[in-house]
Amino acid sequence: MIEIKNFSKSYVKGVKAVDDLSLTIEDGDLCAFVGLNGAGKSTTIKALMGILPFEDGEILVDGKNIKSNPVEIKKMMAYVPDNPEVYAFMKGIDYIKFILSIYGVPFNEGEMEAFAKELEIYNALGDLVSSYSHGMKQKIVLLAAFLHHPKILVLDEPFVGLDPKATHILKEKMKEYTQAGNTIFFSTHVLEVAEKLCNKVAIIKQGKLVASGAMEEVIKDHSLEDVFLEIFDEKEALSNE
Numbered sequence: 001m002i003e004i005k006n007f008s009k010s011y012v013k014g015v016k017a018v019d020d021l022s023l024t025i026e027d028g029d030l031c032a033f034v035g036l037n038g039a040g041k042s043t044t045i046k047a048l049m050g051i052l053p054f055e056d057g058e059i060l061v062d063g064k065n066i067k068s069n070p071v072e073i074k075k076m077m078a079y080v081p082d083n084p085e086v087y088a089f090m091k092g093i094d095y096i097k098f099i100l101s102i103y104g105v106p107f108n109e110g111e112m113e114a115f116a117k118e119l120e121i122y123n124a125l126g127d128l129v130s131s132y133s134h135g136m137k138q139k140i141v142l143l144a145a146f147l148h149h150p151k152i153l154v155l156d157e158p159f160v161g162l163d164p165k166a167t168h169i170l171k172e173k174m175k176e177y178t179q180a181g182n183t184i185f186f187s188t189h190v191l192e193v194a195e196k197l198c199n200k201v202a203i204i205k206q207g208k209l210v211a212s213g214a215m216e217e218v219i220k221d222h223s224l225e226d227v228f229l230e231i232f233d234e235k236e237a238l239s240n241e
């Protein structure tokens with residue numbers, strides 16, 4: 001379980017990028033984190049992952065504090081950033097093996113091959129990452145993240161740059177992964193996907209959480225897009241697309 005309690009972060013003194021945000025994500029949840037550009041999604045995600053220092057609030061994973069138990073918590077989690085930075089000098093396959101070795105997880109050739117083939121990256125695994133497109137780097141990072149079987153997977157805009165087939169495969173994988181009891185928290189601007197895929201949603205506006213909970217309770221008989229546009233005021237939201 002992830003518990004974010006009264007989390008605030010300022011990059012510039014006196015300006016809160018995230019302001020008093022509290023959010024609980026239960027085991028098995030598939031939770032979308034949505035909001036306009038600059039709302040504070042990546043800031044919250046990076047603090048949760050223990051890679052962004054913060055002063056106010058607490059972030060607990062399975063009851064353990066990210067500030068006092070960063071390594072223990074990081075062992076349980078995988079993070080796919082919005083800009084997949086992969087070591088350019090490595091071959092794709094070596095990057096996957098390297099990540100698995102960091103987590104102490106044995107390399108399972110069969111599992112890797114099946115998922116890599118589904119994502120249509122298998123034939124490029126012997127190539128250097130420096131030759132990969134953005135989408136190919138994204139696929140490699142996603143592959144490595146799923147293959148070490150983290151209890152919690154945190155993805156920052158995972159669908160950006162993926163082709164339609166990979167998007168479909170990733171959605172199915174995310175569903176399957178959370179149905180097995182794992183947790184996924186991800187930011188996205190693709191509201192239709194979030195609505196169809198997720199049991200939970202959290203909406204952030206200018207650093208403040210303005211709605212969160214079970215998808216059907218948040219949207220009731222509307223679409224997530226309708227709720228989003230109402231929260232952000234149609235004009236403000238459309239000018240941000």
Ligand SMILES: Nc1ncnc2c1ncn2[C@@H]1O[C@H](COP(=O)(O)OP(=O)(O)OP(=O)(O)O)[C@@H](O)[C@H]1O
Binds near residue numbers: 011017038042
């Ligand atoms: N390293 C930084 N230094 C200063 N300000 C920052 C830094 N990173 C983010 N910010 C500011 O914090 C606010 C929240 O940014 P954040 O990246 O968390 O938003 P986001 O919701 O992830 O946006 P997007 O949807 O565009 O990725 C923005 O005003 C942004 O300019």
